[in-house]
Amino acid sequence: MSTQELYQLYLKHSKVVIDSRKVESGSLFFAIKGERFDGNQFAAAALDAGAAYAVVDNPAAVQSSRYILVNDSLQALQELARHHRRQFFIPVIAITGSNGKTTTKELLAAVLGSHYRLHATQGNLNNHIGVPLTLLAMPPGLEVAIIEMGANHQREIDFLCRIAEPSHGLITNIGKAHLEGFGGIEGVKKGKSELYRYLAEDDGMAFVNRDERFLESLAAPVKKKVFYRRSENPSLSERDLEVKLLDTRPFVRVAFIDKEGRTYQANSHLIGAYNFNNIMTAVALGKYFKVPCEKIVRAIEAYIPANMRSQIVERDGNTFVLDAYNANPSSMREAILTFAAMEGQRKIVILGDMLELGEDSVREHERIAELAAQQDFDDAVFVGPEFEAVARTAGFRHFGDVAALKLWFDTQRFQGTHFLIKGSRGIRLEAVLVN
Incomplete structure (x- = not known):
């Protein structure tokens, strides 16, 4: 069946699913293969659950005209x-x-969504499967779409751009994430800047943060660019969009001006x-x-972080900064x-392994442990095999896993203590707070 023919079916059955357990009546099921599963084996179950059709790639799975x-x-x-x-x-x-990426996406969705009919990536559907699902969830009458793109190898961003065909794009920063897959920081720069290269080829527009290292030079091939930066005295600059940082204790407050020179302040819930x-x-x-600037302020102030990203949790007289969705050397240092x-x-840090660092792993974990030791923390607790050697050498408390x-x-009696909980997704440090 051609893409055009399949699209006619999609227009009648626009709810697309790849998990037979999440089928809704009249949905379109795609049998996707994974490392440990073959969606073709679940096509019949999807149809029994109410799917209108099942898209399969194994002839043996076909049992009726609904396949x-x-x-x-x-x-x-x-x-x-x-x-x-x-x-x-x-x-x-x-x-x-x-x-x-995700926090920026959610903030931007809040701001643009306050004024336009908007669709944005939900959760972390940002890979070769998630991006198509995000696009297929775009409803009629849309005015703006925001597509988050993740990658841990080169050529992945380029591939996602060929699917999503963005007209605009931005790179939040270039840091020490997925060093193993990218082959080092130069590989990260090359991989992430595939977005800029796509925009340059397709006459798209790049939004470039001048304050972030590497971005301005990497964006050089893009003809259409909008720059923004931090400024102590935001002006009506024709060159840059400027924002002032007012405070970070404990939450970020910013100021900016409108085209008439009027100043607006936004008090966020982000630390x-x-x-x-x-x-x-x-x-x-x-x-x-x-x-409108009033809407920008309201959107920033209404956004409350969740999903273990800079999330503040108050429990049993203690305060937890739960930032356990993911971690790499750059984000760990900032946290x-x-x-x-x-x-x-009273402050205690609970830090979990940073994964996918390859040959840089030992040194990067040593640097984080050294940084933690330099702070005036009451205790530092490390979790995972990557931190084991450095933690024990330095005399820090260490646990092999979150269990x-x-x-x-659970045997401790903390009261009035502030905790930072941060580690890679695979460590699942949030489990420490599960009753």
């Missing part, structure tokens, strides 16, 4: 998503970067100077897309320094 046979189910999903995207003549903004760039990006793009600057008489950590944690 649609294609050469490759994943490729069919991706091509269908690209075809659907091409029906929209609207700004499609791609976001990638080493740190802050740490590292979140300033995320807020600044949302403000800058909000201004570029002519969102430690931010936590050290926060007010609080062992929780056994110890």
Whole structure:
């Protein structure tokens, strides 16, 4: 079946699913293969659960006219998503970067969504499967779309751009994330800047944070650029969109001006100077897309972080900065320094392994342990095999996994203590707070 023919079915059955357990009546099921599963084996279950059709790529799975046979189910999903995207003549903004992608995406969605009919990536659907699903969820009448793109190898961002075909894009930063897959920081620069290269080829527009190392030079090939930066005295600069950092204790406050020179302040629920760039990006793009400044302020102030990203949790008389969704050397360093600057008489850091660092892993874990030791923390607790050697050498408390950590944690009687909990997704440090 051709993409055009499949699209006609999609228009009648626009709820696309790849998990037979999440089928809704009338949905379109795609049998995707994974490392440990074959979606073709679940096609019958999806139809029994109410799916209208099942798109499969194994002839043996076909049992009736409700099975649609294609050469490759994943490729069919991706091509269908690209075809659907091409029906929209609207700004499609791609976001990638080493740190802050999701927070920036959510802030930007809050700002632009306050003024436009907007669709944005949900959760972390930012890979070769998630991006197509995000595109296929775009409803009629849309005015703006925001597509988050993640990658841990070169050529992945370029591939996602060929599916989503963004008209606009931004890179949050270049940092020490997925060093193993990218082959070092130079590989990260090359991989992330694939977004810039796509925009340059397609006459798209890049939003560039001048304050972030590498970005201005990497964006050089892009003809259409909008720059933004931090300024102590925001002006009506024709060159840059400017935002002022007012405070970070404990939450980030910013100021910016409108085209008449009037000053606006926004008090966010985000902690740490590292979140300033995320807020600044949302403000800058909000201004570029002519969102009224009052709406920008309300959107920034209404956004409350969740999903273990700079999330504040109050429990049993203690305060937890839960930042356990992911970690790399760049974000870990910023989190430690931010936590050290926060007010609080008693502070404890619980730090989990940073994964996918390859040959840089030992040294990067040593650097983080050294940084933690330099702060005035009451205790530093490390979790995971990567931290084991350095933690024991330095005399820090160490646990092999989060289960062992929780056994110890549950025996303690903390009161009035501030905790930073940060580690890579694979460590799942949030489990320490599960009752």
